[in-house]
Amino acid sequence: MNENDIVIRTEQLTKRFGSFTAVDHISFEVHRGEIFGFLGANGAGKTTAMRMLCGLSKPTSGKGLVAGFDIHKESEQVKRNIGYMSQKFSLYEDLKVWENIRLFAGIYGMKDKEIEEKTDALLQRLEFSEERETLVKRLPLGWKQKLAFSVSIFHEPKIVFLDEPTGGVDPATRRQFWELIYQAADRGITVFVTTHYMDEAEYCNRVSIMVDGRIDALDTPRNLKQQFQTDNMDEVFQQLARKAVRKAD
């Protein structure tokens, strides 16, 4: 693997809150264009780890490089070179479709003319052109999620972080969403995704599973299923997560 192809690297990354070790010496690498699944039960430390990788929280110890920048010393550059989307917060409900795109692209420092051109192209590609003036709150959930994802990679970041992006949508809508993820990865954007749904984990190139702040497993879904002698990721997850000592609360 070429050194330039590594977009995330952590070494012994750790975060403590008082006496509680939320993230406990995790080391891993994610490659360019990879779809990397970041799994773990509630309270396993996923969100804390992800916040550090996004430059939103400083590690207690250990190192992390994201998009070539040090998450400790260069958190501002990290933020500028990533995209982020979560189910809980993605778009402004009271803004129109085009206004949301304009706002987020502006925050990432894109020029007006570029935003305008790319907006038209994006809406056409998503077959959303007729919804340009629609308030986001009037869109069905599946459309919102597709739009939110497209907005999160509108500025062509090297990596996009997706924090439980597809809760509550049906299989057909979920597939359309994953096809957008495939497309982005095919263009070379690295996709770092957390999810509670193990069938989604199977779409990832590799997955890691966190238990009590540690990464207890990291491999392709295929190899993990083989290793745990089962035919589905849910069983792999249950076997690992049930070993957890600490509880979500």
Next chain:
Amino acid sequence: MMNAIEVENITKSYGKGKIKALRGVSFNVQQGELFGIIGPDGAGKTTLFRLLTTLLLPDSGTATVDGLDVVKNYKAIRQRVGYMPGRFSLYQDLSVEENLDFFATVFQTTVKENYHLIEDIYKQIEPFKTRKAGALSGGMKQKLALCCALVHKPSVLFLDEPTTGVDPVSRKEFWEMLKRLKMQGITILVSTPYMDEATLCDRITLIQQGQLLQIDTPQQIINGYGQPLWAVHAKNMYRLLNDLRQHPQITSCFGFGDVHHITMKEDADKDKLLVDLAERGHEEVEMHPIEATIEDCYMKLAVSNNE
């Protein structure tokens, strides 16, 4: 056996008829049955729950719960049903205990009186009973909401997407709780967008655009798939998806994690397909026949209904 729920040709629309949420829905749920409603966002699931819990009036059609009419006997129905809406419905600023007490009081009962019903579930959240509901994790909130929906000993339980956003371990525990409630004779109507949960129901119905597409046991629905199905894997799964979809011999192709599921025309030749894929530069191609799952059935129905 008596039906706990009977729905006869119910319709409901919003915005002066512009949005047709339910277009003539009919089905029955037997007493003590665990019945699943499976469908996408906007299909009409929540509207159906609100009609049956007497929070909305139908435009036409009739429905009964426990033999009582949802329009004429709405007050009596409210005493007998438990409802857990999709959005977290508890008072965020009240503690776990206070929420439970509140719901018991509203139904003129006490937590003590029906404690046996909720004991199994409540024990798991009891260590946090003084914590505010808003500060609980997803799995804990869901357990509390279930306790609150059960505290007045309902005979029918309505659960609208109870496991959305909950981690896999808590989800599994939740379904085990439902099984135990079912054994105590409680009828459960539950909606979910997740196909692995659908297989845990006695019977399910698939709902789309306000219409029920099929009602049967999960196994019967799977048996009715009626077409050979193949799983295909290759090194570059995204390119494989596009190439399979454009192949003239292939009638459907959907991603299923690290394989794609395809159906082919009747006269299609598997070896010819493998040659074509190799010619398009695909590496590490594997293809083998598989049994359909509920999700395959859902995708097939969803697509044919949209065409």
